[in-house]
Amino acid sequence: MPVSDSLRLWGEPAGGRVRAHPSRASSRTRSRSLLPAIAVSLIAALFATACGGGGGRGADDGRAAAAFPSVDTADPLAPVPLKEPKTVRVAVTSGALSYGAVFAANGLGEFKKENLTADVQVLPAQDAHVLLSQGRLDVAVTIPTPGVLNLISGGAGARVVFPGGGRQEDSTQGWYINKKALGPNGKFDAADVKGVTLGVPTGKASGAMGLFFEKVRAEGVDLKPDDVTFENLAGADIAGALERGAIDVGYISNPFNDVIIKSGCCEIMPGLISSRPSVYYWFSDSLRTQNPDVGLAFVRALARTTQTYLQGDFRADEKVVSALAAGSGTEANVVRTLEPNKFGTDLDGVPEEIASYQSWYLETDALSYTTPLTAGQIIDRRFVDALKVGQKTR
Structure with a gap:
């Protein structure tokens, strides 16, 4: 079945790339909007043809094992530039500030310190997960959707590796x-x-x-x-x-x-939302098993950015506000008025949060399987564990 034109952004473009913010063409964060979301029937067909088998996805992959000892034990979040420059293809679903770590890491040069460029595009979650399963996208920053859980159930290698932003405990959202x-x-x-x-x-x-x-x-x-x-x-x-x-x-x-x-x-209505992360960074096999050194550098930049710039009321730092504004496509004066998200660097509480999503999807018949996936089937802790991000390191 031919791939929809809306999925050609990281292959041969059908008619050029559609930029969400053409006035910022020189920015390292190149946000683009996608053509309308593909039909559900097409997504299902693509899942069946693109996912295939699941070779090379084990936690014991030799390349991953070789990548993690490169962590500086004295300062785990210190930059370790890759020997060659690499571009990581990233999808977010909007300019919401819950994606702030990737926006700030780009704008504040933290990816550059790792010899990385993050090519950030704005895509609907369903399209991002199709591209992730095809290996044409490296990172998707989304909630746990039925689509990605169905993909994993079918053998796809997508896994959560890092948390996005969540609500403050005293949030008025x-x-x-x-x-x-x-x-x-x-x-x-x-x-x-x-x-x-x-x-x-x-x-x-x-x-x-x-x-x-x-x-x-x-x-x-x-x-x-x-x-x-x-x-x-x-x-x-x-x-x-x-x-x-x-x-x-x-x-x-x-x-x-x-x-x-x-x-x-x-x-x-108090107590009905969670202060745990509301979005997550999902890696495809391209970073989890094929290029784990690049994946480790990406997570290290996110964690360093989070711990250095995104704690407390980061709206008081003009450099951070500017980076978030540029990455999200939001005016700086608007960013200053928005309630700041809560950003962490570990995956504590994430299994419970994802279990809540999965339980609801099962109850409402949104999933193609009936036996719940385990946390180990959805989350890959190796990157955050290698960087010791469960503790304040900077």
């Missing part, structure tokens, strides 16, 4: 309920969720629903997917519908949380 939907006491109770109309990007298919349902059920409410009416809405539309009362509950993120708070229409 999250689930909000219109006060009109509250019970007689006027205060939020988990039982208030039954029967609501709920707005969320991608609707019922959103993996974030897993934690939402887990938390509500933990309060003793027997909540089932059919007890909620899902509305698939974009962020701005969710905020407007929630404020008008057209929906009862909505997921609100930057910058719409400020709008909702100022309106006084709604209140946040």
Whole structure:
């Protein structure tokens, strides 16, 4: 089956590359937008033809074993430039600041210190995972989608190797309920969720629903997917519908949380979002097993950037703001107003987070398999463990 033109970005381009921000053509971060997402049926066919067998994916691969002893034990995150310059092909799904580590590492020269160039493109998650499975993409920065989990179940070598950004514990982003939907006491109770109309990007298919349902059920409410009416809405539309009362509950993120708070229409539903990472860096076999030295250099640059520049309120550092603005395509004055993400460098808590997504996808029949994948089938800890990033090293 011929490959869709939308998947030719790292092969022979059909008609040139489409740039998301042509005014920044000289930037080392070259963000591009993709043609419309390919149909689900085409994705399924490509999965079947592109994934093939699974040779060379074991954790004991000799090239990986040879790469990891090169870590400087005195300063594990010190740059170790590759002998030859390498380009790593990276996909993000938007300019959200949860992707801040890759944006900042590019803009602040941390990849350059490793003799790396990160070619960053903006792609829909489903397209990124197709390219990842074909070896035409090295890194995808996404949530755990049904697509990537189905690929892994079928033998693909994609694995999580590093965390992206998450919410702060005191975040004002999250689930909000219109006060009109509250019970007689006027205060939020988990039982208030039954029967609501709920707005969320991608609707019922959103993996974030897993934690939402887990938390509500933990309060003793027997909540089932059919007890909620899902509305698939974009962020701005969710905020407007929630404020008008057209929906009862909505997921609100930057910058719409400020709008909702100022309106006084709604209140946040505490404890229903996680402060763990919301996106992850997935490596293909090209970095995990074929070129693990390049993969290690990439993770080292991300970890060094995270520990050096992205702790606390990094909006006070103009260099960081400029790098994030350039990488995300967001004006610097807007970046300064956005709630900063929480960035870490280890994978603690990631298995539980991904298990929540997988459980929801299984419950809603979004997966092609029925026996849950284990953490070891989804996560490759070797890179972060080799760099000792579970502890502050710089």
